[in-house]
Amino acid sequence: MPSATSRTQYPPFPSSTLPTAPLLSLSLHALETNSGEESTRFFTAAKELGFFYLSTSGSQLGEELIAEAEQLHELEKKFFLLDNGEKGEFAREKVDAFFGYRFGEIEGGKGGRNESYNMRKDDFLSNCSPLPQPRIIKDHWTLLQSYTRHCRQVIDLLITHLEVHLQLPVGTLASLHRVGERSGDHVRFNQAGVQPFSEEAARAGEHTDFGTLTLLVNWLGGLQIRHPVSDEWVYVEPIPGHVIVNLGDALVKFTAGLLRSNVHRVVPPPYPQDGLVRNSLVYFSRPEDAVVLRRLKGGLIDQQPRNPELEEEMTSQEWIQRRSLGDLKGVYTHSRGLESRMAMVPGRV
Numbered sequence: 001m002p003s004a005t006s007r008t009q010y011p012p013f014p015s016s017t018l019p020t021a022p023l024l025s026l027s028l029h030a031l032e033t034n035s036g037e038e039s040t041r042f043f044t045a046a047k048e049l050g051f052f053y054l055s056t057s058g059s060q061l062g063e064e065l066i067a068e069a070e071q072l073h074e075l076e077k078k079f080f081l082l083d084n085g086e087k088g089e090f091a092r093e094k095v096d097a098f099f100g101y102r103f104g105e106i107e108g109g110k111g112g113r114n115e116s117y118n119m120r121k122d123d124f125l126s127n128c129s130p131l132p133q134p135r136i137i138k139d140h141w142t143l144l145q146s147y148t149r150h151c152r153q154v155i156d157l158l159i160t161h162l163e164v165h166l167q168l169p170v171g172t173l174a175s176l177h178r179v180g181e182r183s184g185d186h187v188r189f190n191q192a193g194v195q196p197f198s199e200e201a202a203r204a205g206e207h208t209d210f211g212t213l214t215l216l217v218n219w220l221g222g223l224q225i226r227h228p229v230s231d232e233w234v235y236v237e238p239i240p241g242h243v244i245v246n247l248g249d250a251l252v253k254f255t256a257g258l259l260r261s262n263v264h265r266v267v268p269p270p271y272p273q274d275g276l277v278r279n280s281l282v283y284f285s286r287p288e289d290a291v292v293l294r295r296l297k298g299g300l301i302d303q304q305p306r307n308p309e310l311e312e313e314m315t316s317q318e319w320i321q322r323r324s325l326g327d328l329k330g331v332y333t334h335s336r337g338l339e340s341r342m343a344m345v346p347g348r349v
């Protein structure tokens, strides 16, 4: 099995020369054992930056998740090496409005691609009949099932901590995220081909995630978040043994803006990591399909200001479909205009 530190095979991230994002590092083990202090730090991160590191050290769940992420990294590299024609058989246009394979040609490139592959949780957990999958994915089904379960265990734990801090009755958020119910949760493989930095492509890739919580594992730099205070783009350094977690727009909606879903984007890896193909592995959690996205009642949410403008209400399923068509703005992207419909940039829906 590949070791948990496969990142050491790459040139280092240049943390001393690049501005990096001030992510808090939280211990999964401390959250599992209900440390009040760690839980409070989590709530701070959820309100202020919307991004944090989750250290998996000392947590059996976390260490299993990282070991599986390393195996899935190998799998995604093999998946993207499949013939383009074969990947095309599993393109979104063919299999589903949202799930499946997607790509964009790298501008000015020699046939290089930015690619993604979305696989739904409900297929892995047998909540529905599965979409067609290439042989290589079917052959690793057990691994993908296990990774899905582990990601959901982490997410369900984080959700229970949020309920406490939001002073909501136990189960308020959990009841909107039952793992056995249909939802837009999915595992995503991302691959960005080698390409120069382009301001236009970087802009087109700015986005917020539109679900609940996202668990991200990446191996090379390139992820940037817009610093909430300075408004500057700063890098998130990949740290071995740490999962990058961020909050999505659904949590902003549920809490009437108390929690933060931060704008981010992916640019080519910085020197000396440039010139390498970049992969990431993402687990996106979403509210159940039938859940209407609107502010919840109770606890601290009741103290949040009311938005005088009536916001369009829709179910989680409709929200996903419309966001993926580029038809809706992300919560924090309002002032920057509509996210690009055309560009397929890693990090975009």
Ligand SMILES: O=C(O)CCC(=O)C(=O)O
Pocket: 188, 190, 209, 216, 218, 222, 223, 264, 265, 266, 279, 280, 281, 282, 346, 347, 348
């Ligand atoms: O590749 C990364 O590091 C981040 C990907 C991302 O933001 C996304 O897929 O939504």
Ligand SMILES: [Fe+2]
Pocket: 207, 208, 209, 264, 347
């Ligand atoms: Fe994202």
